[in-house]
């Protein structure tokens with residue numbers, strides 16, 4: 001980093017205009033799309049996510065439910081749902097009607113109260129599993145906003161500086177949140193501010209299929225082993241006499257909170273062993289620190305339960321929600337133990353666009369829909385259909401090493417060899433491009449760039465699931481031919 005390697009790394013990460021033009025020329029869409037792509041990249045930064053997820057993302061003009069349409073009229077199966085935002089399908093009619101009606105009444109009132117916002121806070125308090133049962137809410141605009149707000153509130157309430165999070169977690173890339181984002185690929189862009197400068201410590205995420213603690217001894221499952229070792233690790237973290245986080249003799253800690261994703265989303269839709277949050281709850285109670293769960297991606301039905309936290313049956317000190325909450329409009333909320341948010345005084349936190357009226361009106365409809373009878377059962381049914389289809393594909397395509405799924409939260413890991421589990425990163429990149437050619441978009445991620453994150457709208461039709469499986473089948477076959485497997 002300090003002897004010219006930083007410059008070398010930055011050179012490798014950069015895109016040149018020539019490379020951008022080559023990508024556009026080879027893009028698997030029509031002339032109008034290419035023309036728009038050229039206009040786009042003539043004026044916007046190359047630092048945006050579209051050029052990391054795809055060679056060039058399709059330029060989408062319209063959408064309906066689970067299908068996107070680009071400027072040339074080409075259709076794409078949507079397994080991205082705007083990164084979990086369009087959870088109720090693109091251009092959902094019920095939400096569109098609410099937004100249209102509200103836009104005739106009141107659109108914005110600064111960070112100040114209005115009936116839609118008050119109703120929304122009341123409902124969030126009712127449906128969120130907060131420890132002790134008495135909760136309060138504070139609103140933000142983006143997911144990062146909610147994380148920043150939660151960290152500020154936790155530090156203020158406890159009077160302690162440190163936050164602990166897991167390697168691989170993603171909590172945003174604003175100045176306050178980037179230190180909490182332990183995604184290796186992002187760190188290169190954070191330098192020269194290392195996370196420790198913002199009082200953030202990391203522990204390994206229990207990722208059973210590529211367990212950071214090695215292989216289990218005979219008779220023990222990967223999941224059990226991963227969690228047991230994590231417990232030992234964290235106990236050492238707090239308990240050793242060298243621990244920077246706890247002064248053992250007087251039992252004083254300088255850690256304000258754990259801030260964690262219940263399942264790791266941007267890192268590749270990785271589901272930890274059952275009991276992960278229970279373990280953190282136990283340690284949080286033992287050492288007197290707060291447990292904050294970031295459900296910005298996993299919440300509101302995505303995993304087949306209202307909150308992913310419910311899979312472990314724990315109550316938390318704060319829960320953060322955003323993405324699907326606003327039904328496509330930007331909105332986030334921190335739901336916290338009442339005493340935490342009662343600790344500070346008037347004006348402690350403000351954001352001009354927080355709790356926007358249109359977004360709150362849409363969010364009230366989103367909550368109504370996701371808490372309707374049978375909504376979550378239907379998410380689980382569709383998730384099972386998708387999962388079983390992928391299991392069938394796995395029998396024919398040995399590239400699929402591992403599938404983990406809860407509801408419509410589905411992660412797929414590609415490996416060169418199921419025995420060694422060596423990541424198939426190149427193959428994964430090839431398959432994604434083949435799928436874009438065929439008309440399907442999704443995100444590829446993972447610690448080793450070899451995981452597919454399947455995030456369809458929760459309203460996805462069975463026929464669209466089947467169409468997605470057929471596209472995958474063909475794309476995997478072509479990858480096998482190309483990489484001669």
Ligand SMILES: Cc1ncc(COP(=O)(O)O)c(C=O)c1O
Nearest residue numbers: 142143144170171172294296297
């Ligand atoms: C779990 C999680 N937390 C926080 C964020 C940050 O949200 P935003 O991009 O809206 O700031 C994201 C975004 O992907 C996320 O997935």
